[in-house]
Amino acid sequence: MLAAEQLACVRGERRLFANVGFRLDGGELLYLQGRNGAGKTSLLRMLIGLLPPEAGQILWRGQDIHEQIDEYRAELCYLGHHNAIKEELTPLENLLLSARLADETLSEDDALDALEQVGLAGREDLACKYLSQGQKRRVALARLVKERRALWVLDEPFVALDVAAVAWLAGIISGHLQRGGLAVMTTHQPVDIPAGTVRELRLG
Amino acid sequence: MLKIIAAVIGRDLKLALRRQADIVSALFFFIIVVSLFPLGVGPEPDLLRKLAPGVLWVAALLATMLSLPRLFADDHRDGTLEQLALAPHPLGLAVTGKVFAHWLVSGLPLALLAPVLGLQFDLPTDALLVLTGSLLLGTPALSGIGAIGAALTLGLRGGGILLSLLVLPLYIPVLIFGAGAVDATVAGLGGEGHLSLLAALTFAALGFAPWASAAALKIALE
Secondary structure (H helix, E strand, O other), X not given: OEEEEXXXXXXXXXXXXXXXXXXXXXXXXXXXXXXXXXXXXXXXXXXXXXXXXXEEEEEEOOEEHHHOHHHHHOOEEEEOXXXXXXXXOOHHHHHHHHHHXXXXXXXXXHHHHHHHHXXXXXXXXXXXXXXXXXXXXXXXXXXXXXXXXXXXXXXXXXXXXXXXXXXXXXXXXXXXXXXOOEEEEEOOOOOOOOOOEEEEEEOO | OHHHHHXXXXXXXXXXXXXXXXXXXXXXXXXXXXXXXXHHHOOOHHHHHHHHHHHHHHHHHHHHHHHOOHHHHHHHHXXXXXXXXHOOOOHHHHHHHHHHHHHHHXXXXXXXXXXXXXXXHOXXXXXXXXXXXXHHHHHHHHHHHHHHHHHHOOOOOOHHHHHHHHHHHHHHHHHHHHHHHHHHHHOOOOOHXXXXXXXXXXXXXXXXXXXXXXHHHHHHHO
C-alpha cells in the first residue's frame, strides 16, 4: 500500500541518504533505524508530504502522494517530536480540537475514555501547562486510541514515557496492525510489538 | 470548508481569551499613543482635527503589527501548525480562520475604541462614524497582509524587524485611504470614494493573503 522508491534527501549542502526504498502492506510495521543525524526524521517528513524528496517518489495505493495529497492525508496520522497540544487548553479540549481540525469526528465520551486509558483520568479539566512532560506526551498519544486511519507515522513515540506507558503504547500499535493498519516509526529503544510483521530499515 | 474555518476561529479565540495579556497590551499601546498626541501638541482644536485621522490610523496600524510575530510562532513551536498542514484540507482555509480570529481580537477592538479616543481630537460625529467605518473596513486587510509577513519570517531570528520591513510598505495604501476617508469627511467632501477603495483593498487582501501565507508556511515547515 505504501511504497517508496529511490528516495534521496539533501539538507543544507549535505546528502543525508540516497536510493532508499521500501514497500509496506497492511498489518506491517516499519522500524526506521540509524544514528542521530542519519535522516530518520527527514524521511518521515517526506512520507507525510511536508518535505519534497530530492529524487524518487512515494506511492500510496499505487499513486504518487503529491497527486492525491488531501485523500492521502485523510488516511494519515502523524505524531512528531512536538506534542501538538496547546498549553492553555485542557487535555479534553486538546483532544477534541485536534480531532476537529483533522476533520474527524470524536465524541466527548470517546475522548474521556481515551484520556482514561492513558492514565489521565481526573486531569481532563486541568490546563496542560500544569502537566508533566510525560503526561503531555500522553495527551498527544491519546489521539491514537480512537484513531482508525490506515497509516500511522510516529517519530520517537516512546520518548518521555514510563515503562507501563511504553507497554500500553506497544499494545495500541499492535491493535492498529491487527486491524490491517500500517505504521512507520523511529525509535532508539527497541520495543517489542507483539502483533504484525516488523520490518527494519537502517539509514546511514 | 466552513467547518474547518470555524474550528480554527473557535480555537484561536479560546486561546486568546486564556491569554488576555496579548490583546490588552496591543489595545493599551493604541490608547497610550493616541492619548499622548493631544497632550503633546497642545489644545488647538483645528490642529487636532487635522492630525486626528493620521494619528489614529498610524497607531492602529502599529498596534496591529505588535501582535503579528506571534500569529504563527506559537503554533509553529508546539507542533500544531504541522498538524494543521497535515489535515486533509488546504492549509489556506486554516490560515483564513487564523486571519479572521486575529482580526477579531486586534482589529475589531481597535475600531470600536477609536471613536472614544477620537473625541480627544474634537472630531465631529460624522467623522467619528467614518473613522470607525474605515477601521472596520481596513483592519481586516492589515491582518491579512500581516499574515503573509508573519508566515515569511516564521522561525527566523530577528524576524520582528524583517516583518515590519516586509509589511509596512504593503500597509501604506490601506493607511492612505483609511486616513483619507476621515480627512475628506472632516473637510466636508465625503469619504465614500476612499471607503470603496479601502473595501476593495480588503477584499483583495483577504482573497489572496491566506493562500500566499499558506505557501510561505509550507516552505517554513520543510
